[in-house]
Structures are given as C-alpha cells and as structure tokens.
C-alpha cells in the first residue's frame with residue numbers, strides 16, 4: 001500500500017481487501033468463505049444482539065527486517081477463544097481451523113502489512129457470535145466466525161511515554177464469578193462508563209479493583225497490571241480478569257532476565273512499594289504508568305518522575321518486541337512465520 005502513512009496510522013479500523021467467515025449449522029462448522037464485504041447480514045433475533053453471545057480475540061502480525069511475517073503466540077489466542085466460547089455457551093471454534101483462517105486472512109491482505117521500522121502492525125480480529133434466532137434466554141443453535149485484519153499504527157507515536165491512570169471505585173467491570181476471565185463483549189460494555197469518565201478526565205485508562213472487596217487491583221481497562229518491586233515482577237491474580245498473553249509472556253521474559261515473578265493478589269496500598277508500574281497487552285505491549293490517582297481515597301501514586309519509563313519496564317519491553325519482530329532469537333518458540 002503506497003498511500004498509507006504507516007507511522008501515523010491510528011489504532012483504528014481501516015478497510016482491507018478480504019475477511020474470512022465460517023458458519024456453524026446443524027452441529028458443524030462449514031467451509032471458509034472469503035468475503036470482500038465489511039458487513040454482515042444478521043437475524044433480528046440473533047442471540048449475539050440480545051443476550052450478548054459473543055467473544056473475540058486480538059493478535060498481531062509483525063513484518064521483520066528479514067521480510068518475514070511473524071505471528072505472535074496465535075495458539076494462545078485460539079485456545080482463549082475456545083475458553084471464551086465455553087464461558088457464554090457458544091459452539092467452540094477449533095484451534096486448527098483458527099490457525100487456517102488467521103493465516104489465510106493475513107496472506108490475502110499481505111499488502112496491508114506495515115513495513116518493518118514503521119512501528120505499525122497488522123492487527124487481527126477474530127470474532128465469534130450467536131447468529132441463530134432465539135427469543136427466550138438460551139444459547140443459539142447457529143454461530144458465525146469471522147476474522148478480519150486492519151493495519152494499526154504504533155501505540156505511542158514518538159516513543160513510549162508514561163501515562164496517568166485513574167482508580168475507579170464506582171463501576172465494576174466484572175463480578176468475581178462472572179465473565180471477566182472470558183474475552184466477551186459484555187465485559188467491555190460494562191467497562192465503558194468508567195473508561196469514558198477516565199478519558200474525559202484526561203486519563204489514559206481506568207484501573208478496576210476487585211468488585212467484592214475493592215481492596216485489590218484487577219486490571220487497567222483493556223490491559224493487565226504489573227508492578228516492579230526490587231528484582232520482582234508482580235502481577236494480580238484474580239478470577240475476574242482476562243489472562244493476558246502479553247502478561248504471560250512478560251513473566252517468562254522477566255524470568256529469563258533473572259527476575260523473580262509473583263502472581264498474587266495486589267492490594268491497592270502496595271502501590272507505594274513499587275518502583276515501576278505498567279499496563280500490558282497486545283496493543284501497546286507495555287504502557288508504563290507515570291501516575292495513578294485514587295480521588296476517593298485522596299491519594300496520588302507517582303512513578304517515572306522524569307517523564308521517562310522505568311529501566312526494568314523498558315528492558316522487558318525491548319526484549320519482548322525484539323522477539324515479536326524477529327530481531328532477537330525466539331528462545332521461547334513464540335513466533336510462527338506466515339509464508
């Protein structure tokens with residue numbers, strides 16, 4: 001694509017050439033259909049529209065210096081989609097079919113893969129929803145799987161910068177035994193009031209606390225939380241957060257750098273004990289957090305006072321993105337080349 005300004009692309013939707021679809025009917029998934037349409041024809045009584053039977057994924061393909069396209073840990077996204085499908089009683093989309101669909105959609109839209117060095121990537125969005133008609137509250141008998149791609153710009157234009165976040169105490173994203181561990185649309189709908197209030201107040205995101213006791217950190221909008229304490233990477237254990245693939249990877253990267261790691265409950269007061277804190281997820285890999293406000297408790301936590309990300313976060317970030325782009329050896333076997 002000659003006419004795309006890769007370095008200045010937003011994290012938004014740009015039309016590409018093709019998407020891939022498959023329909024589940026009579027107990028089985030059908031053949032893939034390659035579509036050029038950006039639209040779907042959906043039954044007015046589809047369970048996705050009324051009862052939120054929907055799950056999605058998000059992963060990226062990276063163009064390397066060697067001209068090879070690498071997909072990062074696609075199998076984890078495939079498995080998470082199976083898990084999310086079970087969470088809202090949908091037909092599961094098989095892992096092997098997921099691989100086939102994702103590879104095919106990348107190959108078909110090759111001209112939209114941003115060049116190495118632009119900081120932009122090809123974002124891949126698999127989607128699964130109940131397409132069958134029901135009026136009573138029950139799972140559909142028909143489902144649709146779609147995967148589309150869109151090129152997205154670097155998350156931090158002009159370099160990685162610490163952000164400010166707001167602790168949210170008046171909205172819960174997910175209940176302890178609810179759907180927070182699944183990547184389903186309803187969780188995002190539930191988070192919007194808090195996220196919009198945080199954005200309107202000039203914050204990068206809302207930090208959600210555990211819904212039951214409001215004592216522990218859950219996650220930061222659409223990203224997991226981590227803190228660095230001496231030589232330890234600490235990240236919350238909670239039954240209401242999404243198990244981030246980036247976070248899982250950072251834990252292994254931290255260990256490989258000789259750090260200790262802990263996944264456990266993280267009380268809000270512990271924010272005073274960390275030297276660095278950050279949010280992690282596919283979109284930004286790491287967003288270092290420079291400041292956290294907790295207005296209801298009249299508290300401000302400050303990190304990165306010089307406006308620069310902390311050294312440990314930068315180390316983790318640099319090592320992980322080097323693997324994703326193929327600049328460093330793939331010592332964990334996380335990348336797959338898309339021929």
Ligand SMILES: Cc1ncc(COP(=O)(O)O)c(C=O)c1O
Pocket residue numbers: 058219221222223224241242243244245246247280281282283
């Ligand atoms: C709620 C939530 N938490 C965490 C993450 C980060 O997960 P991952 O690293 O798999 O992108 C995401 C993004 O997918 C998310 O939506």
